[in-house]
Amino acid sequence: MQIFHHKSELRDRIESLRQEGLVIGFVPTMGALHMGHLSLVQRALDDSQYVVVSIFVNPTQFNNKKDLETYPRTLDADIALLKTVDSKKILVYAPKVVDIYGQTLKTERFDFDGLDNVMEGAYREGHFDGVGTIVKRLFEIVRPDCAFFGEKDYQQLLIIKSLVKKTKLPVKIIGCPIYRELDGLAMSSRNTRLSLQHRLAAPFIYKTLKTAKEKFGTKSAKYVTEWVEDEFKLQDLLDLEYVLIADSETLKPVKRKSIKKSYRVFIAVYAGDVRLIDNIALN
Structure with missing residues (x-):
């Protein structure tokens, strides 16, 4: 080489x-x-x-x-x-x-x-x-x-x-496409810095994103965003920095859904002192 x-x-x-x-x-x-x-x-x-x-x-x-x-x-x-x-x-x-x-x-x-x-x-x-x-x-x-x-x-x-x-x-x-661990955690060089406890907790991020995608089919962006925020309030080992549902092309936050546009949900989470990001297409 x-x-x-x-x-x-x-x-x-x-x-x-x-x-x-x-x-x-x-x-x-x-x-x-x-x-x-x-x-x-x-x-x-x-x-x-x-x-x-x-x-x-x-x-x-x-x-x-x-x-x-x-x-x-x-x-x-x-x-x-x-x-x-x-x-x-x-x-x-x-x-x-x-x-x-x-x-x-x-x-x-x-x-x-x-x-x-x-x-x-x-x-x-x-x-x-x-x-x-x-x-x-x-x-x-x-x-x-x-x-x-x-x-x-x-x-x-x-x-x-x-x-x-x-x-x-x-x-x-x-x-x-995002390459994931078997438990869904998005692969990142930062993952090696996670403690065992935080590594076991981190797959919750992708699990939550998948459920958010399901909810987005019938619920508003505001509802789904608040639901994600509430889910992370119950987590002792994960600290949500932000969650945002945005237009896939402009990254402008969604106020009202349109069938003519595509959307993604983006998230940043602290697992101890390690910052993890992830996202998923919603439609």
């Missing part, structure tokens, strides 16, 4: 592949890889001849310094896991901060047409400017034909699509 720590070397390799007319896929990650990441990589391999997987914990998208410091960094294990998928057609890009940002760590500012004003944007100030900054830079370095993102971070997926449209970057963005 080819591993690159410097963008100049990676660019040279990608350019040689392009001269052969090969399609380049891209899966950006922050490492601590799990089966959810591998499902994205496999999808990328299905659609591309070669796939670049970046492993980089991006400092500009953390508004919580402690969260950045405690984020797991497991490069050797990540590489070993990627080799179980394919050892020849995956290129790993694992740069230092200076290779991405140079000597000055600076966050760009973006206009995402309000997509960043709710949910994660409302609770994590500056988060999506940080996401936009790193994704734009990685796209400029890798110059992929297509890039793959999981729907667990659905808001981020829409924002990246907006970024590509506004910056006219020639990359196709492909969203992939």
